[in-house]
Each structure stands twice: as C-alpha cells, then as structure tokens.
Amino acid sequence: MAEFEVLTVGAGEAPYAWTFGGAAPIARIAPGTVLEVYTEDCFDGRVRGVDDLVSQVCEFPFLNPQTGPFYVEGAEPGDTLAVHFVSIEPARDWAASTTVPLFGALTSTHTTATLQPPLPEMVWMWKLDRERRTCTFQARQSDLTVDLPLDPMHGTVGVAPANLEVRSALVPDAHGGNLDTPEMRAGVTCYLGVNVEGALFSLGDGHARQGEGETCGVAVECAMNTVVIVDLIKGVPTPWPRMESDTHLMSAGSARPLEDAFRIAQLDLLSWVVADHGLSELDAYQLLTQAVESPLANVCDTNYTSVAKIRKAWLPPGRTSDVHAGLRARATAFGAGVR
Amino acid sequence: MAEFEVLTVGAGEAPYAWTFGGAAPIARIAPGTVLEVYTEDCFDGRVRGVDDLVSQVCEFPFLNPQTGPFYVEGAEPGDTLAVHFVSIEPARDWAASTTVPLFGALTSTHTTATLQPPLPEMVWMWKLDRERRTCTFQARQSDLTVDLPLDPMHGTVGVAPANLEVRSALVPDAHGGNLDTPEMRAGVTCYLGVNVEGALFSLGDGHARQGEGETCGVAVECAMNTVVIVDLIKGVPTPWPRMESDTHLMSAGSARPLEDAFRIAQLDLLSWVVADHGLSELDAYQLLTQAVESPLANVCDTNYTSVAKIRKAWLPPGRTSDVHAGLRARATAFGAGVR
Amino acid sequence: MAEFEVLTVGAGEAPYAWTFGGAAPIARIAPGTVLEVYTEDCFDGRVRGVDDLVSQVCEFPFLNPQTGPFYVEGAEPGDTLAVHFVSIEPARDWAASTTVPLFGALTSTHTTATLQPPLPEMVWMWKLDRERRTCTFQARQSDLTVDLPLDPMHGTVGVAPANLEVRSALVPDAHGGNLDTPEMRAGVTCYLGVNVEGALFSLGDGHARQGEGETCGVAVECAMNTVVIVDLIKGVPTPWPRMESDTHLMSAGSARPLEDAFRIAQLDLLSWVVADHGLSELDAYQLLTQAVESPLANVCDTNYTSVAKIRKAWLPPGRTSDVHAGLRARATAFGAGVR
Amino acid sequence: MAEFEVLTVGAGEAPYAWTFGGAAPIARIAPGTVLEVYTEDCFDGRVRGVDDLVSQVCEFPFLNPQTGPFYVEGAEPGDTLAVHFVSIEPARDWAASTTVPLFGALTSTHTTATLQPPLPEMVWMWKLDRERRTCTFQARQSDLTVDLPLDPMHGTVGVAPANLEVRSALVPDAHGGNLDTPEMRAGVTCYLGVNVEGALFSLGDGHARQGEGETCGVAVECAMNTVVIVDLIKGVPTPWPRMESDTHLMSAGSARPLEDAFRIAQLDLLSWVVADHGLSELDAYQLLTQAVESPLANVCDTNYTSVAKIRKAWLPPGRTSDVHAGLRARATAFGAGVR
Known part of the structure; x- marks a missing residue:
C-alpha cells in the first residue's frame, strides 16, 4: 500500500520567488513528496477588476510569483525531476486577462522595437464555473x-537554471520556467533536468485556459x-523540458x-524516441515528420516556446514511460485517499 | 434540384504547371464548376522505390506538379475564389517520402547556410490501405x-500571385501555393484572394498524411x-489564404x-472575426488569445506557414459561413449523384 | 587599343520593367558592351515635392522601374555576368525620400503584422550638389x-531568377534585384549568376546615398x-551576387x-576564398572571422540583405580578380575617350 | 590640475567572476577612479597551443572570466555608468582562436538544432607584435x-542586469555583457544603465582583433x-549600451x-538623437536612414548584437558629448602622467 509524504503550502504561507535560481528554498522535500500548493496569479492578485491596469497596479519585475522553490533532497546536476500534476484547480471563481503595453505577439515590443505607440491597455475579467467547467468571456x-471550456494549466514550472544563472520567472528556457504551454495540465508528468543541488523547483502562473501561442501575451x-508529486530520476539527464501524458x-x-x-522541440523529441524506443535517427526523423503534433505554447515571452508531441501508441515500447505510469498510479491512489 | 457542371482532368490528360502564375490555363471554367482531377505527387511520380533518390531521379525545379491552372470566368482582382474540397483520395496504394539534401527543419539549408555536410538521403515507401484508412510506416x-491513420490533404493550392510575379510551386505565400497544412482536407473550403483575371487556380502535392511542421520537409x-467545387465571391478581397470547416x-x-x-495568421483571423462577426479589435484579440488553436503547417519551405484556427461556435453569428454551408450542401448533393 | 560597343538608353526611350524575369528585353547586347543608361527613381519620378505622398501618387507594384532588361548574347545558365560600374551620376539636382505606411525597419509591416496603426507618411526633398559632391538634408x-557626402549607388541590379520565377523589382534574392547595398557604387564589378538564356540584366533604383540597413525603407x-560595362564569364556559376572593388x-x-x-553572405565569401585563393574551409573560416567587414545592406525589403567583405591584400593571390582588373582598365580607357 | 584615484588589479590578484550580477564585488571605487586591470582571455588562459582543444581544456560555464565586479559608490538604478577606455594592450605576444563544437554562425547549434554532426575542432595560434601593431595569422x-592590423577591444563589458537576474558572462543584453563589438576600443566611452546599487561593473574577453559578426564565434x-576611467552620471537612465568616440x-x-x-540599436540611437540633439522622431528616422553605419558585432552569441553608429558632425549640437569630452581630457592627462 502506498504511503505519501505530503507538504501543504497555502496562500500567504511562504514568500513568493520571482526568479528561477537565486531564491532561498522555502522547504526541503524528499523525492516522492506530494505538494499541495496555492499559486497566486501572474499579477500577484492585483488585477481584480477592469480598472486595475497592470501598468498601474503591478511593479515589474514582480510578476509571475512562484510558489517555491523546493529543495529536493538528493537531486544533483545530471538527474531529472519528474513532476506529476495530480490536479490543478482554480482557487477563485474569477480570472483576469489584459493587454500589456509593448508586450504580446500583435504589437511591437521592447525588442521588436518600432516607433509606433503601444496598443491601448484593457482588462477583461473572466467568470469561472468550476462545476460546469467553463470560463466565461x-x-x-x-x-x-x-x-469556453475550463482547461487549467500552469504557465510556469521549472528548476534553477544551469551556468550559474538566475532567470526571471517570466523567462522560458531549458530549465523550464515560463513555458506557457496548455499541455501542462493535470494528468501530465513534466520532466526537468536538474542543474543545481536540490533542483530548486517552483511553479506558478496558473491559467484557467489559454490558446496556443498566447497571442496577446x-x-x-x-x-x-x-497538487503535484515531485519525484527524482537519478543519473538521467534531460536537456529540455519534457512532458508525458497517458497518450503522448x-x-x-x-x-x-x-x-x-x-x-x-522536434530534435529533442526525436532524441527521446531514439534513445528510449530504439529507432535510428533517420527513421525517427521520418516517423516524426508524419506523426508529430506541434502545438505552439507562447509566441510572446522572452523566448518563444514550441511543443513537439507524438502518440505513444505509434512507437515501439520505450523505457521511460514506467515513470509516468508509476506516478499516475500514485496520483490515483492519493486521490483515493490512500495516504 | 442542383445541377453541376463537371470538368474531369485525368492523369496525363494535360501538361502540369510548375509555377503559380506564368502558366497557360488548361481550361476555362464557370464559377460553381466541379473539378474531378488527378494530381501527381510532388516527385512527378519518379520516386517509386527506396533506391529512387530525389537528387538522382528528379530535376529541380520540376517538383510539385500542379494540375491546372484553371481560368475561372469572371474572376477579377479584388474577388475571392472559394474552393471546396469534396474529396481527396489516394490514387495509388503506395506513397513515398524522403530526406532531401539541405532541405528540411533539422538540417542546415541553402539559406540557413552552414559548413556542415548534408544529412544522408534516404527514401521510405509507405503502404496505403484505402479501405482501412491507414498508411503504414x-x-x-x-x-x-x-x-498511422490516413488523413489525405493537398500541400499545394493556390492562384496566380499579385505584383506581376510568378512563383515556384514550392513557395507558400499570400496567393496560397505550397502551404503544406494538414488542415487542407476534404470537407474544407479554401478562400483565396484573386490577383489576376481568371484567378488561375491550380492544386497538387497530395499527402496521405503529414505531421504539423513537415519536419523533414x-x-x-x-x-x-x-474533387473540388470552385466558386467565386465577387467584390470580396481575401488578403491571406483562409479555410473554413464545419466547425472552424x-x-x-x-x-x-x-x-x-x-x-x-493570427492578425488575419482576428480581422476576419472583426469584419464578419462584429467584435471590436481588442475584444477579438482577447478572445483569440484564449480560444485559438495554432497548428503549424510547414517549417521547411521557402516561407514557413502557421495556421490560426477558431471554433465557430464560440463566435457571434457571422456573415461568410453561408458560402461554406452552401458549398457543403452542394458537395453532399454531388456525392449523392445529383448531377 | 580598346574599342567599345556602346548602347545608350536615355530617359523615356524604352518602357521600364517592373520585374526580374517576365519582361521582354529592350535590346540585345554583345558581351563587353558599354551601356550608357538613364534610370528613373524608385517612385517612377512621381515624388517631386513634400506633398507627393507615395500612397497617393504611386501605384503598387509600379515601383522600382528597371532600365532593361538587356539580353546578353551567349549568356546561358551556369555562366556569370560581370557588370562593371564605370560611373553613377545623379540625373537631377534633387532627390526624394519618405516614410511608407507599414514599410521599413522601425514599424510593423504586412508580415511583421501588428494591430498598431502605421506611422505618419512624410516626404523629405534632398538637394544634390554634383560639384561639391554633397546631398543636403x-x-x-x-x-x-x-x-552629407554624395555617394551614388544602385539599389537594384539583377538578372532573371532561376526556377521559372518572375520576381518583383522590390525583391532581393540570389538573382540580385533590390539588394539596396551602398557597396554597389562606381568602380565596383558586380558578378551575377545567369539563370536563363540571355541573362536578362536590368538595373534601377539609384540612391544619392544610403545608410547601412536602409532603416526607414x-x-x-x-x-x-x-555607365556600366556588361561582360560575360562562360562556364563559371555564381550562386549569390558578388562584388569586387579594387580593394575588396x-x-x-x-x-x-x-x-x-x-x-x-559569409559562407559564399568563404567559398569564394576557398575556390579561388586556395585556403582550406576551416582556415578560411578562421581568417574571415577576424578579417571580415559585414555592412548591412537593407533590413526592410522582402528579404533582408547582408554583405560580407574582405580585403584582397590579406588573401593569397586569386584567380578571378583578373576580370575586375580587366574591366577596370577598360573603364579607364572608356573614360579617357578611347572608343 | 587633475588628480586621479587609481586602482590596479593585476593578474591573479582577485578571483574572476563568471556572471554579470551574482558575484561579490572585488573592490569599491569612487566615481572617476582609474582602473588599471589585467583581464584573462576567454579561455581562462588554457588554450596555449594548437593541441589545446576547448572541449578538453575548458569547462563550461567557466569561460569569459571577468575582472571585477567593481562596486561604484553612489551608483543607483536610473543612473548611468560612463566607462572610458584609456588603453587596451595585449598582455602577451600571442593569442588563440578556435572553432567550438555547435557554436558559431556557420554551424548548427544547440538552438539552431539539426541532426548534423558538429564541425571539426581546430585551434589557431596568432602571433602579436605590439610594436608593429600587427597580429599574424x-x-x-x-x-x-x-x-592583420592589431585592433584591441573588449568583447565583454557590463553591469549587473535588471529584474533580479544573473546572466552568464557569455550573454550580451541590455546590461552589456558579451557584446563582442570591435567598436569597444581605446578612446571610446561606453555608457551602461545602472540596474542595482553599486552597478557591479566588470570587463573581460579581450580580442587582439575581430571581424564584424565574429563568424566562427x-x-x-x-x-x-x-586602463579605464569609470565615471557616474546621476539621474540619467540608459536603456541599452551606448558608446561614444571622438567622432561617433x-x-x-x-x-x-x-x-x-x-x-x-537603430531605435535607441534615434531616441538618443531625439532626446539630446533636438530632432523630431521622424526627422531623426530620415537622417539616420541615410547616415547610419550598422556594423554587426556578433552573430554567434546567446543574443546577436548589432551596432548603430552616426557621425556627430552631422548632428545638431547635443548635450551629452560633454561627458565623453571630459573623460577624453582626463585620459589624456592621465596618460601624460598627471596623477
């Protein structure tokens, strides 16, 4: 019978982190620990009505508050963290969205720099109905x-980066971070390469739903x-964030x-398939070309994020899916009250 | 009762075109005509076994043979062609794929130019089972x-380009062309802005299936x-290729x-929603951001192609869907033998 | 003693071409012919004062009128045209510049598409003093x-493109075209690969001067x-436009x-140095890295253009510079009245 | 008469920093201090012969050792550091260059990811002659x-970044860092916006010379x-690194x-000209378009760097050049032994 170590971090119970790396851990956890955490929204909860303009109520860089980081005992560079999302549930019956001056895909920005003035700043408040699983525009x-269907996800999931760096929680990169992919939903296991001792995992930036590309940013x-289960795979590096669902x-x-x-994303998925499913590089290149789904995550952040996705049923049996299956079973057991 | 003008172009019955623009029309058709056409594969049928290397059996630029062009009577710049795909069925029980030296997403190319040698050239022959609707890798x-599931589509659908240009059939752009999107499947209406008198529509480059991004090219x-029905919408310009299915x-x-x-793609879809469904620009920006699907088409061609896709059920009633509905009904009637 | 065949094409003496490829030649010339031509400005001479807004007085795609094309006798695919610029002199004592809506580097455009409105349209008239060699802002x-110093150049120099294509005179690519590089000045020989019989050379788009990148477009x-001398190098292909001055x-x-x-640009220059100056690829890569100048040409056109430039004195003796030297001598002789 | 506070940091006298931000200052200095420092090469001095391959003798991320950081007293966010390069002289009579696997412009990389194997690793040792001012390939x-002419410069000059971040010394961005521009030579003043208290300035990565774009990386x-003089401009922010020479x-x-x-780069230079030289935005846009030089710095690093450069003689009198002039005078006085 499974037993669970559970750590709960409720709203306001710990300071938020604003970076990956560089923040002191709020707790040490053993591999396999269940985290039950509250995450604040990307505005730190300050946009509560249509008159709450980000440029007035928020202060850069205090965006994307992270719950964590958590120091995972035994995690070392060269290992992989396996973070299984047991459940992601809106903590409020409303959510907010907005345009942000010089941020987003359909505006010039600080780097796609033009002489044009920014777009108007406008806020939309969304109503969430957790019973009917809808969010209302x-x-x-x-x-x-x-x-629209509720489809909760975390925009930001990551560990401390490599190369002695500290990155803003607004940045997506090899360490995870602000990937903003709708694929980061309940039922999915996220694999993250460990770069520093303890990994320093954190998460935040919940979205009730998001389109592919997060067009307005x-x-x-x-x-x-x-609720996530945080496990550790020793001795297996993971160069870029990976996800596994029951099917993909x-x-x-x-x-x-x-x-x-x-x-x-395509090359990393190809490498995964080659390493774990025994295909040659060129065979994997061909199969992927005809089989891959390529849902865009964000086309607005510091880096853009693209996801490559293949159906497991189309692959030869692989070695790594046991991790996901094991976590899935544990999640089910946990949900059934087996603690 | 519906009546149909039908034009059939079988294999070898007309010369192929290798460009959009610049080729003489093989026929003049009235708006509403049903075209029953054979399209040859992108290799002009020359890759028939694993030893048929493209670099040996094909001669650049004679790739992507186009069936057409068809001169659509009455079509003028500023109009829109509505091309409804009634059915797309493999003409053979096999299909071919290959790597091509210095072409594809996971290799350097003639423009992403590096000092590295090209990848090996390798051909894969796929078996198609039209009854079971599968293609076998x-x-x-x-x-x-x-x-893998059979999911037939046309990689290349287009009209003569604007600005006095003639473009290779390998190029995707505002005139359509080599878009290589899996969304161009049966049941879909493709809208193309007319740039020259007669529009000069052609199509080719059938795919038994394709992943999103066409990774290896x-x-x-x-x-x-x-089978397509080619209709004409007078006085309505279409700046970029659009598609409409029953749902999106x-x-x-x-x-x-x-x-x-x-x-x-995102701005064009936004503009469509603004013009036809009565949303303000900023409201459309917000709704799209949360509702859009963004399936990549190709990340290998002369231009890359990205598709933006929104569910019609989530929009206020629009004006243009009547065209698709009408063509859909005609397709059904045609399929039912109402000629 | 040198003798020259000279062809003069004055203002209004021949229709302009608006494309590379697709236009009928206005003359056939033998290799070695001296062309004395008038080229109209990119606005077809319609912007003559600050109230002449491009959006009102010009009609797309009738921009960048080309003088030509000239059919060069004996030119075949696989050959190279060597076009030596003997002199480029302003034909008027004024010149015009302007912003163009949704065109240029510091604005969103039709492809870097945003929801922002275009920048204001504004025209500047420049005074040219051909004696003092200045242009006045x-x-x-x-x-x-x-x-500012007068530094006359041609923005557009090219031949018919490959692959059966016809490209707008606004496009720079492997066939030359709208390269918009300030390096295309008198004293320079431009090498262009021939793609079709007769090459179909044309030129236009004179600039009294231009900054690197042509920021506003x-x-x-x-x-x-x-005045140019058009020569032909048989049996030598040139994949991308090359230029040679006395020094670079x-x-x-x-x-x-x-x-x-x-x-x-870097790889083509490297290949040139490898083929003609006997360096290994890696040695050329290293030398270029430390020695190259990389003046941007345009960051506003359909394609962007970057130039790679190396001092001939730093290279081992090469085979091709004889062509430039020969043309330079002929230009001097021609200038001295040796006809 | 000028007096100078001088701080000398010789080879091995202080630990190197490997990041911008995140490293403890090795000294506190008052604005106006003259720093006489030794900087180690980007390989930490470990590539000393053609057999010293980077992949064997260096350990990522211990590249680009920084001399510093220096805590500048009184520097606060919103201020600008003015760093005047009095002299940059090779400390040895040799220098090294190399290819690095999957790094550089003419190879696929970890982000421009392809299936191709990396290029061979090869080292070149350059001889420097400080009297003749040459470096020998x-x-x-x-x-x-x-x-080739000796033209010494610093590839890496920067301050701690904004947004709580710590960046590898290999990264160029708004905080400066690994800009790798040949313009960072003696006689130039570099302006850097201060992001944290004390600014935390450091420098390193000397180059005996470098081509534009640093092609092989x-x-x-x-x-x-x-020797640099580090001065402080209170209350003036600088959004991107700026440089000023006697002429540009x-x-x-x-x-x-x-x-x-x-x-x-273009928009920042334009904004500088607007703010300090009294031009309207559109007038500045026009003048820049015709007058700007745009030398590429690097097209190989984590971010690419482009420089925009305008001749001061072509501008109306500006307010900021007094800073450069003052530092230039102090440098001369310092060089003349006025201490």
Whole structure:
C-alpha cells in the first residue's frame, strides 16, 4: 500500500520567488513528496477588476510569483525531476486577462522595437464555473458573452537554471520556467533536468485556459490550488523540458526566432524516441515528420516556446514511460485517499 | 434540384504547371464548376522505390506538379475564389517520402547556410490501405512497422500571385501555393484572394498524411484523385489564404521568421472575426488569445506557414459561413449523384 | 587599343520593367558592351515635392522601374555576368525620400503584422550638389540643415531568377534585384549568376546615398545617368551576387531572418576564398572571422540583405580578380575617350 | 590640475567572476577612479597551443572570466555608468582562436538544432607584435601567413542586469555583457544603465582583433592590460549600451532574431538623437536612414548584437558629448602622467 509524504503550502504561507535560481528554498522535500500548493496569479492578485491596469497596479519585475522553490533532497546536476500534476484547480471563481503595453505577439515590443505607440491597455475579467467547467468571456466593446471550456494549466514550472544563472520567472528556457504551454495540465508528468543541488523547483502562473501561442501575451490568469508529486530520476539527464501524458510524449523548446524553438522541440523529441524506443535517427526523423503534433505554447515571452508531441501508441515500447505510469498510479491512489 | 457542371482532368490528360502564375490555363471554367482531377505527387511520380533518390531521379525545379491552372470566368482582382474540397483520395496504394539534401527543419539549408555536410538521403515507401484508412510506416534501419491513420490533404493550392510575379510551386505565400497544412482536407473550403483575371487556380502535392511542421520537409507524398467545387465571391478581397470547416475558421500566414507567419495568421483571423462577426479589435484579440488553436503547417519551405484556427461556435453569428454551408450542401448533393 | 560597343538608353526611350524575369528585353547586347543608361527613381519620378505622398501618387507594384532588361548574347545558365560600374551620376539636382505606411525597419509591416496603426507618411526633398559632391538634408519638423557626402549607388541590379520565377523589382534574392547595398557604387564589378538564356540584366533604383540597413525603407532616391560595362564569364556559376572593388571581395546574401542573410553572405565569401585563393574551409573560416567587414545592406525589403567583405591584400593571390582588373582598365580607357 | 584615484588589479590578484550580477564585488571605487586591470582571455588562459582543444581544456560555464565586479559608490538604478577606455594592450605576444563544437554562425547549434554532426575542432595560434601593431595569422591546412592590423577591444563589458537576474558572462543584453563589438576600443566611452546599487561593473574577453559578426564565434582571444576611467552620471537612465568616440555616437542592441538587434540599436540611437540633439522622431528616422553605419558585432552569441553608429558632425549640437569630452581630457592627462 502506498504511503505519501505530503507538504501543504497555502496562500500567504511562504514568500513568493520571482526568479528561477537565486531564491532561498522555502522547504526541503524528499523525492516522492506530494505538494499541495496555492499559486497566486501572474499579477500577484492585483488585477481584480477592469480598472486595475497592470501598468498601474503591478511593479515589474514582480510578476509571475512562484510558489517555491523546493529543495529536493538528493537531486544533483545530471538527474531529472519528474513532476506529476495530480490536479490543478482554480482557487477563485474569477480570472483576469489584459493587454500589456509593448508586450504580446500583435504589437511591437521592447525588442521588436518600432516607433509606433503601444496598443491601448484593457482588462477583461473572466467568470469561472468550476462545476460546469467553463470560463466565461465577456466582451468589453462588443456584444458577446461566451462560455469556453475550463482547461487549467500552469504557465510556469521549472528548476534553477544551469551556468550559474538566475532567470526571471517570466523567462522560458531549458530549465523550464515560463513555458506557457496548455499541455501542462493535470494528468501530465513534466520532466526537468536538474542543474543545481536540490533542483530548486517552483511553479506558478496558473491559467484557467489559454490558446496556443498566447497571442496577446496574457492568458486567463488565475490563482490555483494544485497538487503535484515531485519525484527524482537519478543519473538521467534531460536537456529540455519534457512532458508525458497517458497518450503522448512531448518536448518543449524555447528560443527565438520561433523556428529555433520548433527545431529544439522536434530534435529533442526525436532524441527521446531514439534513445528510449530504439529507432535510428533517420527513421525517427521520418516517423516524426508524419506523426508529430506541434502545438505552439507562447509566441510572446522572452523566448518563444514550441511543443513537439507524438502518440505513444505509434512507437515501439520505450523505457521511460514506467515513470509516468508509476506516478499516475500514485496520483490515483492519493486521490483515493490512500495516504 | 442542383445541377453541376463537371470538368474531369485525368492523369496525363494535360501538361502540369510548375509555377503559380506564368502558366497557360488548361481550361476555362464557370464559377460553381466541379473539378474531378488527378494530381501527381510532388516527385512527378519518379520516386517509386527506396533506391529512387530525389537528387538522382528528379530535376529541380520540376517538383510539385500542379494540375491546372484553371481560368475561372469572371474572376477579377479584388474577388475571392472559394474552393471546396469534396474529396481527396489516394490514387495509388503506395506513397513515398524522403530526406532531401539541405532541405528540411533539422538540417542546415541553402539559406540557413552552414559548413556542415548534408544529412544522408534516404527514401521510405509507405503502404496505403484505402479501405482501412491507414498508411503504414516501415522503418529502414530499425525494427518498426506501424499503421498511422490516413488523413489525405493537398500541400499545394493556390492562384496566380499579385505584383506581376510568378512563383515556384514550392513557395507558400499570400496567393496560397505550397502551404503544406494538414488542415487542407476534404470537407474544407479554401478562400483565396484573386490577383489576376481568371484567378488561375491550380492544386497538387497530395499527402496521405503529414505531421504539423513537415519536419523533414517531405510528407507521405501521394498521387490523388480529388474533387473540388470552385466558386467565386465577387467584390470580396481575401488578403491571406483562409479555410473554413464545419466547425472552424482558419487563416494561414506564410513568412520567415516563423513568428511572422504566426503574426500574419493570427492578425488575419482576428480581422476576419472583426469584419464578419462584429467584435471590436481588442475584444477579438482577447478572445483569440484564449480560444485559438495554432497548428503549424510547414517549417521547411521557402516561407514557413502557421495556421490560426477558431471554433465557430464560440463566435457571434457571422456573415461568410453561408458560402461554406452552401458549398457543403452542394458537395453532399454531388456525392449523392445529383448531377 | 580598346574599342567599345556602346548602347545608350536615355530617359523615356524604352518602357521600364517592373520585374526580374517576365519582361521582354529592350535590346540585345554583345558581351563587353558599354551601356550608357538613364534610370528613373524608385517612385517612377512621381515624388517631386513634400506633398507627393507615395500612397497617393504611386501605384503598387509600379515601383522600382528597371532600365532593361538587356539580353546578353551567349549568356546561358551556369555562366556569370560581370557588370562593371564605370560611373553613377545623379540625373537631377534633387532627390526624394519618405516614410511608407507599414514599410521599413522601425514599424510593423504586412508580415511583421501588428494591430498598431502605421506611422505618419512624410516626404523629405534632398538637394544634390554634383560639384561639391554633397546631398543636403532639410529637416521637416526640426531646425537642421546638413550636408552629407554624395555617394551614388544602385539599389537594384539583377538578372532573371532561376526556377521559372518572375520576381518583383522590390525583391532581393540570389538573382540580385533590390539588394539596396551602398557597396554597389562606381568602380565596383558586380558578378551575377545567369539563370536563363540571355541573362536578362536590368538595373534601377539609384540612391544619392544610403545608410547601412536602409532603416526607414527608403534611401535618397534619385534618377541616375549610369555607365556600366556588361561582360560575360562562360562556364563559371555564381550562386549569390558578388562584388569586387579594387580593394575588396564582397558577397551579398538575402533572406529572412537577417541571420540567414548573414550566413549566406559569409559562407559564399568563404567559398569564394576557398575556390579561388586556395585556403582550406576551416582556415578560411578562421581568417574571415577576424578579417571580415559585414555592412548591412537593407533590413526592410522582402528579404533582408547582408554583405560580407574582405580585403584582397590579406588573401593569397586569386584567380578571378583578373576580370575586375580587366574591366577596370577598360573603364579607364572608356573614360579617357578611347572608343 | 587633475588628480586621479587609481586602482590596479593585476593578474591573479582577485578571483574572476563568471556572471554579470551574482558575484561579490572585488573592490569599491569612487566615481572617476582609474582602473588599471589585467583581464584573462576567454579561455581562462588554457588554450596555449594548437593541441589545446576547448572541449578538453575548458569547462563550461567557466569561460569569459571577468575582472571585477567593481562596486561604484553612489551608483543607483536610473543612473548611468560612463566607462572610458584609456588603453587596451595585449598582455602577451600571442593569442588563440578556435572553432567550438555547435557554436558559431556557420554551424548548427544547440538552438539552431539539426541532426548534423558538429564541425571539426581546430585551434589557431596568432602571433602579436605590439610594436608593429600587427597580429599574424598562420593557416593550419593551407599555405598562408598574413599580418592583420592589431585592433584591441573588449568583447565583454557590463553591469549587473535588471529584474533580479544573473546572466552568464557569455550573454550580451541590455546590461552589456558579451557584446563582442570591435567598436569597444581605446578612446571610446561606453555608457551602461545602472540596474542595482553599486552597478557591479566588470570587463573581460579581450580580442587582439575581430571581424564584424565574429563568424566562427571566437575572435583573436588575448589577455589584456587595460586602463579605464569609470565615471557616474546621476539621474540619467540608459536603456541599452551606448558608446561614444571622438567622432561617433553608437548604440548596441542585442536580441534574436538579428533584425530585432538591428531594430533595438537603430531605435535607441534615434531616441538618443531625439532626446539630446533636438530632432523630431521622424526627422531623426530620415537622417539616420541615410547616415547610419550598422556594423554587426556578433552573430554567434546567446543574443546577436548589432551596432548603430552616426557621425556627430552631422548632428545638431547635443548635450551629452560633454561627458565623453571630459573623460577624453582626463585620459589624456592621465596618460601624460598627471596623477
């Protein structure tokens, strides 16, 4: 019978981190620990109505508060953290979104720099119905109210980066971070390469839902109550963030220009398939070309993120899926009250 | 009762075109005509076994043979062609794919130029089972045979370009062309802005299936028997290729770097929603951000192509869907033998 | 003693071409012919004062009128055209520049698509003093009048493209075209690979001067009286446009993103040095890295153009510089009235 | 009469820093202090012969050792550091360069990821002659020995970054860092925006010379004896690194893709000209377009760096050049032994 070590971090019980790396751990956990955590929204909860403009109520760089970091005992560079998302549930019955001046895909930015003035700043408040599993869009300047499916996810999941660096929680890269992929949902295991002792895992930036690419730069931003199991795979490095669901393997590449993010994700998934499923590089290249799904994550952050995704049923049996299966079983047991 | 003008172009019955623009029309058709056409595969049918290397059996630029062009009577710049795909069926029980030296996403190319030698050239022959709706991958250097779902599509659909240009059939751009999107499947209406009198529509490059991004640059390439209805919308311009299915509106942007293809597709879909569904620009920006799917088409061609896709059920009633609905009904009638 | 065949094409004596490829030759010339031609400015001479807004007085795609094309007898695919610029002299004592809506580097564009409105359209008229070799900038909204050195060049020089294509005169690519590099000045020989019989050479888009990158998209646009000698090198292909001055070898790469244009130019120059000057690839890579100048040409056109430039004195003796030296001598003889 | 506070940091006298931010200051200095420092080469001095391959003798991320950081008293966010390069002199009579696997512009990399194997690793040793002001290239696989002009510069100059971040010394960005621009030579003042108290300035990565773009990723790498005067401008922010010589103003933008680095540099230089020289935005846009030089710095680092450069003589009188002039005078006085 399974037993669980459980660590709960409720709202306001620990200071938030604003970076990956560089923040003191709020707790030490053993591999296999269940974390039950509250995560604040990317605005630190300060956008609560349509008049709360980010440029007025938020202070850069205090965005994307991270719950954590957690020091995972025994984690060393060259290992992999396996973070299984047991559940991700909105902590409030509302969420917020907004345009942000000079941020997003359909505006010039500080790096895609032009002489044009920024777009207007506008806030949308979304209503969440956790029973009906919907989030409701209410247009501001038009006559439209529409229910979209709730599809909760974490925009930001990561560990301390390599190379002695400390990165803002707004950055996605090889250490994870602000990947902003809708694939980071309950039922998924996220694999992250460990770069420093203890890994220093944290998460935040919950989204009630998000389109692929996060076009305006801001999703349906929402505080979350989230349960993850954090496990450790010793001696196995993971160069880029990977995800596994019951049906798919996924790699997430982050870079600019966007084709480089695509290349990273495709090559990493290919390497995964070669290493664990016994295909030659060229056979894997061919199979992937015809079989891959390539959902964009974000085309707005410091790096853009592209996901490559292949159906496990189309691959020869692989070695790593045992980790996901084991965590899935533990998640089920945990959900069934087996503690 | 519906009546149909039908034009059939069988294999070898007309010369192929290798460009959009610049080729003499093979026929003049009235708007509403049903085209029953054979399209040859992108290799002009020359890759028939694993020893048929493209660099030996094909001659650049004679790739992507186009069936057409068709001169659509009455079509003028500022109009839109509505091409409804009634059916796309493999014409053979096999298809071919390959690596091509210095072409594809996971290799340097003639423009992403490096000092490294090209990857090896290798051909894969795929078996198609039109009854079971599968295509079978047989690995060359590994022990794997796997059935993937047949999902036939046309890689190349387009009209003569604007600005007095003639473009190779390998190029995707505002005139359509080599978009290589899996969304171009049966049941979909493709809208193309008319740039020259008669529009000069053609199609080719059938794929038995293709992953998103067409990673190695070559899909499961297959001759097709295809039925389309070609209609004309007078006085309505269409700046970038659009598609409509029973459930979704889609725009296809083509450019480099890939983020520009993304921007074009997202902004064009936004503009469509604003113009036809009555949302303000900022409301549409917000709704799209949370609702859009962004399936990559190709990340290997002269321009990369990104598709933006939104569920029609989530939009206010629009004006243009009548065209698709009408063509869908006609396709059904045609399929039912109402000629 | 040298003798010259001379062909003169004055203002209005022949129709302009608006494309590379696809236009009928205005004359056939023998290799070695001296062309004395008038080229109209990129606006077809329609911007003559600050109230002549491009969006009102010009009609897309009738921009960048080309003088030509000239059919060069004996030119075949696989050959190289050597075009030596004897002189480029402003044909008027004024020139024009302007912002163009959604065109240029510091604005969103039709492909770097954003929701922001375009920048204001504004015209600047420049005064040229051909004796003092200056062009005078007169600010419109500020208190500044300043003389800059006259440095006349042609933005557009090219031949018909490969692959059956016809490209707008606004496009730079492997066939040359709208390269917009300030290096295309008198004293330089431009080498262009021949793609079709007769090569179909044309030129236009004179600039009284231009900064590197052509930031706003429009240089000091000026009609020119230009003298070139057009020679033919049989059996030598040239993959990308090259230039040679008395002191430097140069390659011009055109692509997006800009790093690809850079890669093309650097690799082409490296290949040139390897083929003609006997260096190994890696030695050439090292020497180039420390010795190359990399002046940007344009970061605004359909493709961006980057130039790689190396001092001939730093290379082992090469085989091709004889062509430039020979043309230089002929230009001197021609200038001295030896006809 | 001028007096100077002088701080000398010789070889091995202080630990090196490997990051911007995150390292403890090795000294506190008052604004105006003259620093006489030794900087080790980017390999930490470990590549001393052609058999010293970076992959064997160096350990990532211990590259680009920084001399510093220096805590500048009184420096606060919103201020600007003015670092005047009095002299940069090679500390040895040799320098080293090399290819590095999967690093550089003409190879695929970890982000421009392909399936191709890396290029061979090869080292070149350069001889420096400080009297004759030359550095001598000796080809490895070819018959060439050639003297190039010595043109010493620092690849890496920066302060602690904003947003709580710590960046590897290999990264160029808004905080400066690994800009790798040949413009960072003696006689130039570099302006850097202060992001944290004390600024935490450091420098390293001397190059005996470097081509524009640093094509293979590695310049003529050399330990240096360098003298800088570090001054502080209170209350003036500087968003991107700027440089000023006796003749030019320069801005350095760092980003990917390269066109964004170009945009940043051009817009920052434009803003500088608008703010300090009284031009309107559009007038500055026009003047820059015709007058700017745009020397590429690097097209190989984590971000690419592009420099925009305008001749001061072509601008109306500005307010900031007094800083450079003052530092220039102090440098002269210091050189003349006025201490």
